[in-house]
Amino acid sequence: MAGATGEKDMKTKIILAALVAATGVAAMPAVAQDRFDFGGGRPDGPEYRLFGAGVPMLDAPLRETGRGRAFVMRNFDFDHDGRIDPREADAANRAFERFAGDRRDRFDWDAHDRGDGPGPDRDGRGPRPDRVVVVEQSTTYDRGAMRGYGFRQTPRGAAMTLSGDVLFQTDSDVLRPGAIDRLRPLAGYLRANPGTRVAIDGYTDARGSDAHNQALSERRAASVQSAFDAMGVTRARFAVDGHGERDPVASNATSEGQRLNRRVEVTLLGQRADRF
Structure with missing residues (x-):
């Protein structure tokens, strides 16, 4: 029996x-x-x-x-x-x-x-x-690393900028090997704060056609979302968008300005930057 x-x-x-x-x-x-x-x-x-x-x-x-x-x-x-x-x-x-x-x-x-x-x-x-x-x-994420991102206050929440050249090869949406290490502390924070929603916005410089830049910015933002997903942060928490060469933060007439414009911005919606 x-x-x-x-x-x-x-x-x-x-x-x-x-x-x-x-x-x-x-x-x-x-x-x-x-x-x-x-x-x-x-x-x-x-x-x-x-x-x-x-x-x-x-x-x-x-x-x-x-x-x-x-x-x-x-x-x-x-x-x-x-x-x-x-x-x-x-x-x-x-x-x-x-x-x-x-x-x-x-x-x-x-x-x-x-x-x-x-x-x-x-x-x-x-x-x-x-x-x-x-x-x-407070012990479940790296507070020092979060401060190192340099969050700034925006109307949407606490925002930080990731250089496109740090994350991606030129004209590519494939993350560099070291990009995951750059994103890992933020992924730890998001796992520790499951109620926080996130916006990921991709931008390019003005070289290339409008259509190419728009598509590239969208793919790059999506690649960052996929990286967070692979690190255990639910995809449904993200609002992902690409803006192409719109909204530059510097002049596209110089190589340094172009470098600054190639970026991905991550915003913790509704959060205050001074908490980090």
Whole structure:
């Protein structure tokens, strides 16, 4: 009898994993969230490490804590290859969002384990939103790096300028290898502040035709959005636009002016620049 029960449980897990892999966690039945394996990542359990292209996409509590890494590897390594690809990372983030809610960037695994935090209690009775333990979010992003961006106040919010020459090769929308490092602190801030919406605006200098410059500015802005998406910042939070050679910040009659006009501006909508 015990063997039959174990075989049934194993079949259930296989079906659940297949469903998640095929459709994403959003399509899972509500009871499925009670079936996640929350073990591991403790002193009396194995320590998990994360490898694979999907790791940068994971929410910080999944990527940076022992309990989070265990949750990912025990539930979302669908092909059991010891690596997390983008599809598996997306499924893990979606699952984590289901039980952590809007606290997922300040999630306290110990509170969850005690039944004090969001998500299913050990007794299976469901979420406990009245007993959420909040972790101070100031430790979840690099404040010094954010100050280094040089945000300025605009009517839309806190804005910063990224040089197009730093981000892209000449006349290209492919990010340079070092561009991701330039964007990484901002991605960390956005993961730590999931309610912040962002505008990304691309600009070019006046060389080339209007149509070419417009298309290039749009592609460059979209490339920056894709980079943030790969680092775990939801695409739906961005308003992306290209302006071509319009709205120059310097004269296009000089090479230095052209360099200044080739830029991508990122605005944290509704935020104040003096907070950084």
